[in-house]
Amino acid sequence: MEVEGLNTLLLLLPALGWGLLPPVVAKLGGKPSNEILGTALGTLIASVGVFIVLRPQITLQSFLLAAFAGAFWIVGQVGQYHGYQKIGVSQTMPISTGLQLVGTSLIGVFIFGEWSTVVEKAFGALGVLLLIIGIWLTSITDRKQQGKNKQRVNTIIMLILTSAGYWVYNSIPRGLSESGLAIFLPESIGMVLAAVIYILATKQGNVFKEKTSWTNIIGGLIFSFAAVTYILSVKANGVNTAFVVSQVSVVISTLLGMVWMHETKSRRELMYTIMGLVLIVAGAVITTIF
Template identity: 30%
Template sequence: MIDYFIALLPALFLGSTSVVLVAQGGDDRQRTIGLLTGAFLFSALATPFIEVHWTPRTLIISFISGVILGIGQYLQVICLKVLGVSRTMPLTTAGQIIFMCLGGIVLFGEMNHGLALVFALSAIALLTIGVFFISKTEKTEAAAQEEVDWRRGTILLVVSTACLVAYLLIVQGFGLDGRSVVLPQSVGYLLVGLVATIPALSPQLGKEDRRWSWLTVRQILPGLMWGAAILLTQISSSRMGVAVAFPLSQMGVIIQTFGGILILHETRTPREMRWTIIGVVVMVIGVIMVGVARSFG
């Protein structure tokens, strides 16, 4: 029972992170710096209490994967503003699971035979259907006034999701220990955050540099939550296996979706709300099927 409790904690933290990040206010630079700084601090504080095995190879590859993770998180923070939490997070969650499944099948030979392949492909189909329903919009006057920029949001969503998948595949592909990568990764993504938010390099976020403010400090809280989720996922994976730990960690999509609607007051018409509920339910079934597929693989 304690193993399942540990496995579900990342879902709670991941599900709450984006909602808290947006609810506390601030601009995209403040959110990015606060989030990545908080995660770095958590990694630095936790590392002395976990068993790590560092080699030059581990440090270099972990740092590179951290840079990719940082790019993904930076673009995702911007996407939260463009599409909203209740749209961004379920869509990127589905994308990550779909690409992780395909990566496992194509690159690592996982879930590529028998019942494992059947459940994996079925999960991908369900997640795709879930994405379709969540992204459906109704053409109303209120929707037009909301001005959701789907073109820009889709680009941000695809690139950020690709980065969030790539960093995991790199770690898995090189066979690195999850605990040992946490701190060098955090150095990589913090560096990306500091560089990417320089006004000269991010004019689209405004000319004024307000990174170093009380709002940035407040955003360290969701950063600590995100850092805790990463570490707990690694611990859960070592205790229960990735087959169970990864799907359970994605259950936070429920909190992200309905937290965005109920807490952040992101608008939905009654029909869009029904579509969103259907999409989330289908996605949760798809997530469970990924776990089933991995158990056969």
């Protein structure tokens, strides 16, 4: 029973960490370049600590692949950070989460052969369908101004394109034999290198001197808490279960976006958001049980 309780806790902790990350980073402020640099540096600091304590072994090939995965995480996260500024946390997170769920789940089923039995496929598909419907409901908006609608459409297109980074980030570790904690350091090194390349390529070198970049290290530490507990959850509960339940973070981030960030919604929008969040939780539970 104690082991089962610990496994359940491990399922929930990544959702808590990733749910807190968006509003915390948005609250810390700065440009997406400040946020992505701080988050990457905070992750590197945490991963060095994990490496010193555990001293995990890893091959050069796995090290490079993990760094490659970390670099692609930056692609997805830059898209999210731009989304926070364009349409807010409570709008960005449901859309981004939905795209991650669809892409990563399909990769898991068709490439890695997960949900092997007919029953697993049926209930897994039902759970993901409920999640996607719930996420869609939370993204419904009443805004009809042409300028805002155009900005929202452009932001969604940007999120679709950058979510491919998350798909790569989530998929590469499945093909590695080393434990998740062993690849945490190389992933964070890839994140920092990709963040620096992004900043230099977009000619934003001044962000290295700006205070906001360094305060956003807090975001990286929160991400690391979620990432480490997620790695442990994958080992204890399996990839699909751990991944889907971790996406309940969208419930936390959406609610905090409205309450803490004061992102207002009309009565109709709020009603759809609550309905959507209920479906997200239901979908996560169904996918976890089956």
